[in-house]
Amino acid sequence: MENVLKKELKLNGLNCANCAAKIEKEVNNIDGVQKANVDFISKNLVIKIKNKNNANDIINSAIKIVGKIRPDVIVTVKENEEADKEDMEEDNKKDLIKIGISFVIFLAANILKLPEPYNFILFFTSFLISGYEVILKAIKNILHGNVFDENFLMTIATIGAFSIKQYPEAVAVMIFYDLGEYFEDKAVDHSRKSITSLMNIKPSFANIKTENGIKTISPKEVKIGDLVVVKPGEKVPVDGKVAEGSSFMDTSALTGESVPLGVNEGDAVLSGFINKNGLIVFKAEKEFEDSTVSKILELVQNAGSKKAKTENFITSFAKIYTPVVVFLA
Numbered sequence: 001m002e003n004v005l006k007k008e009l010k011l012n013g014l015n016c017a018n019c020a021a022k023i024e025k026e027v028n029n030i031d032g033v034q035k036a037n038v039d040f041i042s043k044n045l046v047i048k049i050k051n052k053n054n055a056n057d058i059i060n061s062a063i064k065i066v067g068k069i070r071p072d073v074i075v076t077v078k079e080n081e082e083a084d085k086e087d088m089e090e091d092n093k094k095d096l097i098k099i100g101i102s103f104v105i106f107l108a109a110n111i112l113k114l115p116e117p118y119n120f121i122l123f124f125t126s127f128l129i130s131g132y133e134v135i136l137k138a139i140k141n142i143l144h145g146n147v148f149d150e151n152f153l154m155t156i157a158t159i160g161a162f163s164i165k166q167y168p169e170a171v172a173v174m175i176f177y178d179l180g181e182y183f184e185d186k187a188v189d190h191s192r193k194s195i196t197s198l199m200n201i202k203p204s205f206a207n208i209k210t211e212n213g214i215k216t217i218s219p220k221e222v223k224i225g226d227l228v229v230v231k232p233g234e235k236v237p238v239d240g241k242v243a244e245g246s247s248f249m250d251t252s253a254l255t256g257e258s259v260p261l262g263v264n265e266g267d268a269v270l271s272g273f274i275n276k277n278g279l280i281v282f283k284a285e286k287e288f289e290d291s292t293v294s295k296i297l298e299l300v301q302n303a304g305s306k307k308a309k310t311e312n313f314i315t316s317f318a319k320i321y322t323p324v325v326v327f328l329a
Contacts, residue, residue: 004034004048004049004050004052005048005049005051005052005055006046006047006048006049007046007047007049007055007058007059007077008044008045008046008047008077009044009045009046009047009059009062009063009075009076009077010043010044010045010075010076010077011023011038011043011044011045011066011070011073011074011075012043012073012074012075012076013070013072013073013074014038014040014043014070014073015181015184015185015188016070016149016150017040018149018318019069019070019149020038020040021038022069022146023038023045023065023066023069023070024036024037024038024045026065026068026069027045027047027061027062027065030058030061030062030065032049032050032051032054032057032058033047033048033049033050033058034048034049034050035047035048036048036062040188045062045066045075047059047062062075063075067144068144068145068146069141069144069146070141070146071137071140071141071143071144072136072137072140092182092185092186092189095178095181095182095185096182098129098130098178099130099175099178099179099182101129102126102127102129102130102171102174102175102178103126103130103175105122105125105126105129106123106126106168106171106172106175108122109122109123109126109167109168109171110168119167120167123167123168123170123171124162124167126171126175127158127162127167127170127171127174130171130174130175130178131154131155131158131174131177131178134151134154134155134174134177134178135151135155137151138151138152138154138155147323148322148323148326153322153326154173154174154177156326157170157173158170158171158173158174161173199297200253201235201253201254201272201293201296201297202272202293202294202297203219203235203236203237203271203272203293204219204235205217205218205219205237206218206219206221206222206228206237206238207228207229207230207231207234208222208226208227208228208229209226209227209228209229209281214229219237219238219271219288219291220287220288220289222237222238222284222287222288223284223287224284224285224286224287225283225284226283226284227243227281227282227283227284228240228281228282228283228284229279229280229281230247230269230275230279230280230281230282231275231279232247232275232276232277232278232279233274233275234274234275235271235272235273235274235275236249236269236270236271236272236273236274236275236282237271237288237291238271238284238285238286238287238288238291239268239269239270239271239284239285239286239290239291239292240268240269240282240283240284240285240286241266241267241268241269241282241283241285242263242264242265242266242267242268242269242280242281242282243265243281243282243283244265244280244281245265245278245279245280245281246262246263246264246265246278246280247262247263247275247276247277247278247279247280248260248261248262248263248276248277248278249261249262249263249269249273249274249275249276250273250274250275250276251270251273253272253274254270254272254273254292254293254296260276261273263280269282270291270292270293271288271291271292271293271294272292272293272296
């Protein structure tokens with residue numbers, strides 16, 4: 001267990017939950033991987049590697065798997081969160097502009113009702129603007145052996161509609177699909193921001209009272225029985241009980257309660273509380289890993305790894321159901 005290494009990769013552009021499940025399954029099958037989990041909300045791939053000496057080979061294998069399942073996804077080591085956010089916002093703007101232009105041309109084609117081939121040209125132009133990315137993804141996925149995904153299904157459905165000269169239906173389906181993807185991305189981004197803000201409740205330091213004065217250390221270094229000093233404006237680093245002083249605590253990050261909680265000598269304080277005014281000294285009763293804030297963050301970060309039985313069944317069922325329905329159609 002000493003050599004176990006945890007690596008976290010960012011899957012930029014991953015917007016398919018089913019694809020995330022496929023990636024997770026394939027990466028878990030890599031020799032040397034203890035556990036792999038894809039969190040679709042945060043777009044993170046977390047890999048626990050049994051032997052750190054094999055880390056580079058395993059990471060490269062994982063990147064190849066992602067490229068095979070979703071060629072359009074860009075894999076990076078999770079480092080620059082701000083750059084990721086800026087790229088995401090820029091992509092959302094481009095998508096909205098693309099949908100808007102496609103819709104205007106689609107509307108013009110329906111109103112003008114030009115004779116052929118001009119009518120076809122207008123509708124097909126609108127179709128290409130809104131659907132070219134979907135078509136390219138479908139082609140790339142087919143070349144990598146991943147056929148029956150939503151891109152392939154959208155492509156054959158809309159091309160089929162064009163082949164029977166149902167131009168408005170073909171274009172409308174593609175525009176509404178793009179619009180749905182846009183709103184889905186916005187919803188996921190909103191959830192991601194909420195999770196990111198939750199991460200801010202994690203304390204960054206702890207002031208320990210020693211014989212030689214106050215010593216600032218990492219919350220992870222706090223031991224049970226240590227006397228911890230919390231000044232006004234600072235976060236409580238670990239769970240404990242007040243030994244000296246009294247104050248009001250902002251507990252909103254943990255409880256949602258806006259009214260500050262008064263604490264006095266003998267009262268319990270939880271990690272993540274923010275000291276509002278008075279200086280207090282409390283005795284640590286739990287180490288950081290067992291404290292409240294650490295448990296909350298662990299639950300949030302690992303939520304994606306606990307797949308429901310229904311979710312696993314649907315993923316397995318879709319592998320059979322989708323090809324059968326396509327061939328029957």
